Amino acid sequence: MPSPGKEEFLGKVLRQIRFPFDRAGIRAELADHITERIDHYIELGYDQEHAEQAAVSDMGDPTQIGIELNKEHSPLLGWLWKASGLLVSLVILLNVLYVVPMLTMSLFSGHDTGHIPESSIFYEVEVDEIVRLDDRVIHFSKVIYDRAGNLHIFYEHYNVLLRGGWGVFHYIGSIRDDLGNTYGGGAGSGTGGLPRKGYRVVTGFSPEARILFIKYDLYNRHYEVKVPLPVGDVRE
């Protein structure tokens, strides 16, 4: 019985390969091997047709070869490998879309004091008070009082578990002074990211006040921050 041609041989081998993503690689490798054998027989003086028949005959039974190769290239491992690769790509993409922006957001966010002109600052106090609410740590960092009577409160906050999705923190507590005045919550803003920055501005704050009280008392959570304020027309 004449040997099958090269393409017929390769077709019979590849029909035994269950993992489709391996077929192209196996085909290329076997085809290269057969081509080498063909070249060898041509050097020995065979014509092309007989050289191809001899080369294919040298390879052996294509069905048996395919069965053995299929065992080596386990379809189950192949599918697991392929699926795991796709899932890794997907999860990397999700991290790029969600996690990287969150981690880098606060690096480029504002809320430094740059928006308050130097000339309008009446006094500035470095605070450095740290309080905690559940998993949130709040660091009150600075208070600035401007010549228009506005008190600017700067703070940063982060989740101790570095967990995301834990919401903004706008209500920092009631604002009072040592003169008995209570002020509205004031306008404010915040940034995303880890950690986050926050900012409140209280209008009409008394220039005579010597202590700022920030008191949080909500849902059985409490803290109080006292900030001594400078006397007279001085700047820190």
Added chain:
Amino acid sequence: MNRRKEFTRNIVLLSVLSYLFLHISGLYLNPISAYEQAERSGHYGPSEMKHIEDYVSGKLILGTYDRWVSYTTIHRTGFFFWRPRGVNAFEYDRSKPLDYSRGIENQFYRLYGIVNDASIDQVEITLGDGTVLSQTDLYEDLFLFTWEEGGYPKSIRGYDAEGNLVYQEATGY
């Protein structure tokens, strides 16, 4: 690297990256975890969950914590994930036969509250356009109304099991 080693590497990468994604993204695989995180990030609770129901964007969970009644909204996102949203709570007055508060989110009005008078078996509200909404199956002692049109309710009433009016009040909304 052979295929088996690559697969093992991929499994390790998947585990680490998946944990990182879920931890930092603020997304959760189940609504209860998202609800617990919503309360924790809102510095409220932990509440006792009394009722959970679906709404268009996700789920709404009604609960009590100490002297507060609350509802928490959880949104479904990305097919598989849940994102915590807000917690709304009010401190209820035990001296009133029933007490309540309101909310609105994504054009859905809500009125939620607690029945303090054990004889009240049914709560009814009348909306601004005259529509009457009624709830007979209370969630233990809590009630929740959700609607899209008609504005906030003008009045609220409580009835006993025989249908007798026990309490009524103009809401002032």
